[in-house]
Amino acid sequence: MTRSVAGLLVAGFGFGVPNAALSQETDRTALTNARIVTVEFGVIESGVVLIEDGRIAAVGANVDVPTGTTTIDVAGHTVYPGMVDSGTRLGLSEVGSDPRTQDFRENGNLTPHVKALTAVNPNSVLIPVTRVSGVLTALAEPTGGLFPGTAAFINLHGYTPEQMYVEGSSTMVMQFPVTGRRGSFDQRSDDDIEKASKEAMKTLNDMWDRAHLMARLESVYEADPEMERTTEYVPEVSALVPVVNGDMALMIVVNRAADIEKAIDWVQEREVALPIFSGCAEGWRVASKIAAAGIPCIVGPVQSLPTRASDRFDRAYANAGLLHKAGVKVALRTGESENVRNLPFHAGFAAAYGLGKEEALRAVTLNPAEIFGVAEHIGSISVGKLANLFVADGDPFETKTSIKYVFIEGHNIPMESRHTRLYDEFLNRSR
Amino acid sequence: MNMEQPMANRSVRAATVRVAAILVMAAMGSPAASVAQDGNLVVRNATVITVTGDVLESADVLVRNGKIAAVGADVIAPAGVREIDASGKYVMPGILDAHSHIALTTVNEGSNPVTAEVTMEDSVDPFQVSIYRALAGGVTTAHLMHGSANVIGGQNETIKLRYGVRTPDELRFEGAPRTIKFALGENPTRVHGGSGNKNPSTRMGVELVLRNAFEEGKRYMEAWDTYNASVASQGNRRRGNRGMSATAMPPEYNLRLETIADILRGDILVHAHSYRADEILMLMEVLGDYGVNKITFQHANEAFKVAPELAEFGASASIFADWWAYKFEVYYSTAYNAAILTRNDVSTSINSDSGELIRHLYHEAAKSQKYGGLTDAEALALITINPAKQLGIDDRVGSIEVGKDGDLAIFSEHPLSVYAINEMTIVDGNLLFDRANDPDDMRLMVNPDEEVPETMIRYWETDMHQCMQNTEWLFGISADQLSY
Numbered sequence: 001m002t003r004s005v006a007g008l009l010v011a012g013f014g015f016g017v018p019n020a021a022l023s024q025e026t027d028r029t030a031l032t033n034a035r036i037v038t039v040e041f042g043v044i045e046s047g048v049v050l051i052e053d054g055r056i057a058a059v060g061a062n063v064d065v066p067t068g069t070t071t072i073d074v075a076g077h078t079v080y081p082g083m084v085d086s087g088t089r090l091g092l093s094e095v096g097s098d099p100r101t102q103d104f105r106e107n108g109n110l111t112p113h114v115k116a117l118t119a120v121n122p123n124s125v126l127i128p129v130t131r132v133s134g135v136l137t138a139l140a141e142p143t144g145g146l147f148p149g150t151a152a153f154i155n156l157h158g159y160t161p162e163q164m165y166v167e168g169s170s171t172m173v174m175q176f177p178v179t180g181r182r183g184s185f186d187q188r189s190d191d192d193i194e195k196a197s198k199e200a201m202k203t204l205n206d207m208w209d210r211a212h213l214m215a216r217l218e219s220v221y222e223a224d225p226e227m228e229r230t231t232e233y234v235p236e237v238s239a240l241v242p243v244v245n246g247d248m249a250l251m252i253v254v255n256r257a258a259d260i261e262k263a264i265d266w267v268q269e270r271e272v273a274l275p276i277f278s279g280c281a282e283g284w285r286v287a288s289k290i291a292a293a294g295i296p297c298i299v300g301p302v303q304s305l306p307t308r309a310s311d312r313f314d315r316a317y318a319n320a321g322l323l324h325k326a327g328v329k330v331a332l333r334t335g336e337s338e339n340v341r342n343l344p345f346h347a348g349f350a351a352a353y354g355l356g357k358e359e360a361l362r363a364v365t366l367n368p369a370e371i372f373g374v375a376e377h378i379g380s381i382s383v384g385k386l387a388n389l390f391v392a393d394g395d396p397f398e399t400k401t402s403i404k405y406v407f408i409e410g411h412n413i414p415m416e417s418r419h420t421r422l423y424d425e426f427l428n429r430s431r
Numbered sequence: 432m433n434m435e436q437p438m439a440n441r442s443v444r445a446a447t448v449r450v451a452a453i454l455v456m457a458a459m460g461s462p463a464a465s466v467a468q469d470g471n472l473v474v475r476n477a478t479v480i481t482v483t484g485d486v487l488e489s490a491d492v493l494v495r496n497g498k499i500a501a502v503g504a505d506v507i508a509p510a511g512v513r514e515i516d517a518s519g520k521y522v523m524p525g526i527l528d529a530h531s532h533i534a535l536t537t538v539n540e541g542s543n544p545v546t547a548e549v550t551m552e553d554s555v556d557p558f559q560v561s562i563y564r565a566l567a568g569g570v571t572t573a574h575l576m577h578g579s580a581n582v583i584g585g586q587n588e589t590i591k592l593r594y595g596v597r598t599p600d601e602l603r604f605e606g607a608p609r610t611i612k613f614a615l616g617e618n619p620t621r622v623h624g625g626s627g628n629k630n631p632s633t634r635m636g637v638e639l640v641l642r643n644a645f646e647e648g649k650r651y652m653e654a655w656d657t658y659n660a661s662v663a664s665q666g667n668r669r670r671g672n673r674g675m676s677a678t679a680m681p682p683e684y685n686l687r688l689e690t691i692a693d694i695l696r697g698d699i700l701v702h703a704h705s706y707r708a709d710e711i712l713m714l715m716e717v718l719g720d721y722g723v724n725k726i727t728f729q730h731a732n733e734a735f736k737v738a739p740e741l742a743e744f745g746a747s748a749s750i751f752a753d754w755w756a757y758k759f760e761v762y763y764s765t766a767y768n769a770a771i772l773t774r775n776d777v778s779t780s781i782n783s784d785s786g787e788l789i790r791h792l793y794h795e796a797a798k799s800q801k802y803g804g805l806t807d808a809e810a811l812a813l814i815t816i817n818p819a820k821q822l823g824i825d826d827r828v829g830s831i832e833v834g835k836d837g838d839l840a841i842f843s844e845h846p847l848s849v850y851a852i853n854e855m856t857i858v859d860g861n862l863l864f865d866r867a868n869d870p871d872d873m874r875l876m877v878n879p880d881e882e883v884p885e886t887m888i889r890y891w892e893t894d895m896h897q898c899m900q901n902t903e904w905l906f907g908i909s910a911d912q913l914s915y
Contacts, residue, residue, distance in 0.1 A: 096757035126756060305787050309560050312871040313567040313790070338756035345794065348849030399849045400800035419755075423767035423803065426735050427774060 028052045029412065030065045031391065031405075033075035039365045040380035049079055051387040054410035059381055074391050077404055081380050082136025082388035083364040083396070084153070085343045086298040086371070087278055087333025090130060090138040091120035091154060091161075096337065109145035110207060112172055113239035116140040117152040120161040126338050128417035131156040133341035134390040134403050137166060137378055139333070139368075141173060143253075146204060147236070148173050151251060153374060155388060157408040166386075169374045171276070172243045176254040176263045177201050208270055211240035246273030249372060251298070253278045255307070257285035264293045276371055278333065281307050284319045287326035296371040297323055299363075300333035302346035314353055320363060321354025330355070331368035348397035360397065386410075470497035470860035473508040474839065477517035480846070482524055482808065482815045483830035492522060494837030494860035502831055515855065515862070517841050523811060524831050525571025525838030525858065526792050529702075529749040529818035530729050530782035532576060533561035533789060534602070539578030540585055544623045544631060545644045547611060547690035549585035551575050555599035561786045562602075563873045566592045566864045568790035569840030569853040572604060574782075574822055576729075579614035579704040580622040582631060582640040586611045586690065587702065589822055591838075592856075594863050595875065608823035611694060612729075613641075613703035615710040617760050638713050645721045648691025654682040655692070695721055700823055702727045702749070706760040708736040715744045727821040729782070732764040738775035747778040747821045752795035753802070769813060770803020780818035793840075797847040810847055 029051040036044040036059060048063035049056060058064075065071060094101035103119035120140050130138070136156050142149035150170045158164035177200030180193060188196070214237045221227055242248035250272050254263045260283060267275045277283070278298040283290060290297060299320045306315040320330050332350060334343050343364060351360035369379025377386050390396075391405040406413040472494050479490040479502060491506035492499060501507075508514070532538050536556045540549045555575065565573060571592055577585035589607035596602060615637050624632020631637045661679035693699045701718070705711050705728045718726055727747040728734055732755060734741060734748040741748065750772075755764035765771075772779040781796050783789035796814045799805040805813075819829025828836050837860035843852040856864035 094756070095759050095762055098759055125762075303787065303791065305564070309874055310872040310877075313564045313873070339753060342753070345849055349791075349794075352850040352852055397849050399794060399797035399847065402801070418763070419765040419767060419802070422735070422763070422765035423771065426738070426765075427767070427771050427803075429736070429739065431739050 027054075027410070028057075028066065028069040029387075029407070029410065030063070030069045030071045031074050031079055032065070032071055033073050034391070035078040036381055037078055037080050037361070038381040039081055039361060040382050049381060049387075049389065051407060051410045054387055056381060056383055056385050056387050056389075059383060072405065074404070077391045077393050078396075079381060079389055079391050080134065080361075080396050081365045081385075082155075082378065082390060082406075082408065083134050083343055083347075084331070084368045084378060085135055085138040085334055085336075085340050085364070086331040086368045087141050087300065087335050088138040088340045089141065089143075089335075089337040090126060090156075090340050091122070091124050091140050091164075092116060092142070093337040094121065094124055094126065104140075104142050105144040106142065106149060107144075109203070110147050110236045111142075111145060111149055112147035113235040114142065114149035115152070115170070116142045116149055117154070117161045117165055117170070120152075120154055120164065122158050122160060122164060125418050126340075127156050129338070129419055130340045131406055131408065131413060132403060132415050132417050132420070133344065134392065134396060134406065135340055135343045136388045136390065136406065136408050138340055139169075139171075139372075141251075143173075143175070146175055146177070146200065147207065147240070148175060150239075150248075153372065153378070155378075155386070155408050157411055157413055166374050166377055168377070169372050171249045171251045171372060172240065173278075174204075174250055174252045176252050176259055176266075177204060178256070179259055179262065180256065204266075207237070207240065208244065210234070210237045211244045214238055215241045215244050243272075243274075249274035249276055251276040251278050255279040255281040257282040260286050261289060264289055264295065267295065268293065274373070280323065281316065281319065283328070284315060284322035287323050287328060290323065291327035296329040296331065296367070298331050298333050298368070298371070299323060299350075300346055301335045302332060302350045303342075317349045317353035320350040320360075321356070324355055324359055324363075329367055329371060330359075330363050331371055332360075332363045344397045345399065348399075351397060357395075357397070467513075468861040468863075470837065471495050471509070472513040472515060472837075472857065472860055472862065473506065474515045474517050474522055474841065474857075477520050477522040477841065478845075479831060480521060480523040480807075480811060481831040482811050483832060486807075492831060492839060494839075494857070497837050497859035497861075499831060499833050499835050499837050502833060513862070515841070520854065521842040521845055521851075522831070523569070523793075523840050523842065523846050524815045524829055525836075525840055525856065526569045526814045527572040527574075527780070527818040527822070527829060528565070528570055528783050528789050528792060528814075529574045529727070529780045529821050530576055530784045531565070531573040531789055532578070532784065533565055533573060533786050534559045534590065535575055538576075539580040541578070541580040541622055544581050544619060544629070544640045545583040545687065545691075546577075546581050546585055547583050547644070547694075548686040549577070551577055551585060551588040552599070552603075555588055555590065555602060557594075557596050557599055557602050558874075558876045560874050562592050563594045563864070564786065565789045566594050566856045566858075567853060567866070569793060569842070569846070569856055570789055571838040571840070571856060571858045572819075572822075572824070572828055573789070574610065574702070574818070576702065577612040579612070579618040581612075581614060582619045582623075582637055583644055583691070584612035584614055586699070589824065591858055592863070593858055593861075594873075597875075604824060604827075606824075606827070608700055609693070609698060610700040610702050610822065611690070613701055613705075613714070615703060615705040615714060616707060617758060618704065634707075634710055634713070637710065638717065641714070641717050644691055645695070645717065648688050648695055649721065651682065651685060651688035652692035652695055658682060694723060697723065697725065700725050700727070700821075702729050702821075704729045706730055706732045708733040711737055711746075712740060715740065715746060719744070727780075730761075730784070732761040732768065734777070735765060735768045735771035738772050738777055741772070741777045742775050747780070747817075748772050749780040749782045749818065749821055751784070752781050752798040766798065766802040769799040770805055773799070773805060773809055773813075774803075778817050778820055779813060780821055781813040782818070793842070793846040793851060793853070794849060797849070800847065807845075807847060 031049045047061040050058040089104045092104040106114045141151040153166035153169035154164035179197040280297040304316040347360040347364050351357045366379040369375040387410040394401040474492045479487040493501040493506045535554045537554045540546045575588045587610045589604040590602040623629045731748045753766040755761045792814045796810045799810045816829035819825035839857040841855040854866045
């Protein structure tokens with residue numbers, strides 16, 4: 001294909017080009033002579049990762065590679081589990097300023113029955129740009145009202161949202177009522193702010209009580225299938241039933257110190273079975289309280305400003321490390337869409353400012369898998385898990401490190417994106 | 432004390448006021464309070480990254496009276512000069528940000544598509560803690576720009592981050608050339624054309640507004656030139672004792688046209704907010720027609736598409752490392768922009784346009800190594816000597832050379848490493864950021880009666896929309912919904 005035709009494809013058919021043309025010679029691939037950072041079981045200085053049917057079939061220094069296996073010698077390089085971003089808009093937003101391409105915010109304060117997964121666009125141009133950086137799984141997260149919907153982990157390859165979905169990762173999102181002023185643009189009076197906060201808590205508690213009632217009714221119906229069902233159709237309440245039953249995690253978006261303390265009390269009073277805090281910008285202020293409550297925190301974006309003008313300049317960088325030191329289980333989020341690819345840099349900053357490299361790696365691999373209850377599928381290089389992994393020529397967070405291979409559910413993903421294609425076309429453009 | 436609780440007890444509160452007042456005094460001026468900040472110091476035993484020259488191992492940098500006096504091994508310093516032991520550390524020139532809106536009280540004069548007469552000089556606020564936060568990231572010079580609402584916006588202000596001074600003039604980069612903001616594409620067409628009865632509403636209209644302004648400026652300049660020549664010749668005649676009375680009338684003074692005339696005279700450098708390749712080409716053509724040859728394209732996400740044309744014109748680009756897709760005109764972008772431009776000999780810098788990003792420009796520059804494999808020297812030039820050239824101050828800053836300003840940043844590791852932490856920032860030979868010794872709260876002005884403001888920044892409420900600040904009212908939306 002000539003350069004100019006390639007250019008036409010890039011420029012003209014961005015939405016239409018499938019995001020990966022996959023190699024599928026065999027369903028068995030071995031990465032050999034690899035340094036393997038398993039995250040869960042230490043480092044293997046030289047070994048083999050055997051991938052079969054999309055999952056990791058064997059890992060170790062001595063692995064028998066069956067004949068007929070596609071073998072890739074990665075000597076000198078390191079294999080890492082795919083990085084996981086625990087809070088993004090990936091797949092839900094294409095062009096930031098264009099509302100027609102944004103699907104992360106549904107109207108309404110109480111929409112727990114909407115699902116981010118529904119709106120994930122598998123052909124988003126942003127997805128290949130992200131995965132070639134080693135970020136292979138992202139939480140597609142709705143935002144908006146008190147209950148904006150369910151979030152879900154998506155693996156960054158697939159032709160349908162279902163193919164991308166990490167089984168069992170659906171998580172209810174709650175935006176904990178924000179007390180106090182939201183920022184300098186918030187011109188409400190103190191009284192109005194107080195009133196709004198009280199109203200929001202009442203709405204939250206009413207919803208929770210109704211969900212409990214619904215759960216009890218449903219358990220009664222379940223016990224006696226003959227009984228006539230008389231409950232109304234209240235989808236927003238029904239959506240919360242798995243949460244109050246403890247079958248689904250509740251991810252509570254909360255940032256200010258005072259709100260975090262209130263959220264801890266609320267979680268304990270309401271006996272929330274699987275609470276997760278997300279955002280946690282001022283988590284460092286109340287770290288020991290969060291640790292005592294045993295609630296894991298999704299922290300980030302790391303590269304952000306301190307929340308208060310009076311705060312030390314590096315508080316956002318240091319937050320994850322301070323929480324970890326206090327005993328809080330930490331995972332990281334970018335909060336991004338087009339630049340989810342920067343997750344390793346957020347992790348690098350967190351590492352440098354106190355979290356340490358090893359914990360930072362856990363915070364973007366195994367920790368989120370465990371926090372969201374999907375460690376059987378993702379988060380480490382371990383037999384039986386999805387073959388989500390990447391091969392790098394160095395430290396995965398170091399800026400200039402080059403990613404050589406990416407595997408998502410065993411697929412050897414082309415290391416291409418709009419960004420690489422434009423580079424290839426224009427580096428030595430004809431005049 | 433729990434900072435969240437309002438103080439109930441009056442006496443506690445009064446005591447707090449006194450303590451706060453003392454803290455304010457302590458924090459003011461110099462963070463490293465115990466040593467005189469007289470523009471003299473010597474940094475010892477560092478890896479010195481000069482940018483324009485070699486990387487020197489175990490070298491010293493001596494600054495005297497604010498200027499770099501010596502660079503090399505075992506530099507002899509005058510007795511009593513402050514010594515900073517930088518063993519195992521990396522010293523690089525103070526970082527420059529060629530596109531910033533920190534330390535400004537307002538950004539856009541959005542009332543007209545052409546507002547060349549306004550200047551950011553009038554909006555500088557030396558008390559903003561954003562200055563200190565940028566300093567903490569090793570930045571020593573920032574180009575404070577007018578916003579992108581207008582085709583020809585206001586004039587910009589280049590400052591040194593001399594955090595602690597009390598007046599805007601003390602921040603000013605004295606002697607820096609005048610610069611002016613232009614803006615092409617979506618922002619001016621939305622702000623002005625969006626009303627339905629004003630130009631520009633398209634990229635065609637942007638050219639129209641530009642050409643009208645340039646032509647009016649040219650005619651104004653010529654009218655004044657004619658008048659001045661006439662006055663001069665009358666004066667000569669008078670001196671020649673011919674006794675002729677003055678007949679020439681001065682043209683009406685107009686600051687807007689006067690400013691445009693200064694652009695045409697080459698006295699003001701143009702920095703044009705732009706994204707698409709076509710509008711970049713358009714502006715070069717217009718400038719060429721009016722003999723203006725100094726231009727830096729700001730943002731310029733599609734500059735890589737016209738790199739040969741930029742190189743031929745001698746234009747520069749000041750870009751984001753990897754921002755894209757936040758609006759449609761940056762959808763067809765690539766993070767390899769810096770590499771393509773550099774390889775095509777276009778002078779390129781990486782800027783922040785953000786009070787957050789400005790704090791890690793060294794990391795943004797490093798992305799050019801991931802995306803296109805620039806060398807260490809090329810990557811660091813993106814945030815030092817190259818922006819210095821674009822701002823016309825490369826004789827003063829942008830590299831570690833004898834005679835240049837004593838602006839330095841000292842990093843724990845190589846500044847292009849993601850693990851690098853800036854430990855000290857020196858401006859004019861004064862240590863203004865010292866990570867180990869500065870207090871947490873570095874505000875200069877604190878109202879003791881004020882509760883600690885619980886400003887909460889979430890990722891969709893960041894400051895990253897500053898180019899369009901003060902234009903929210905035009906769209907009936909809140910600040911966080913605007914994009915660059």
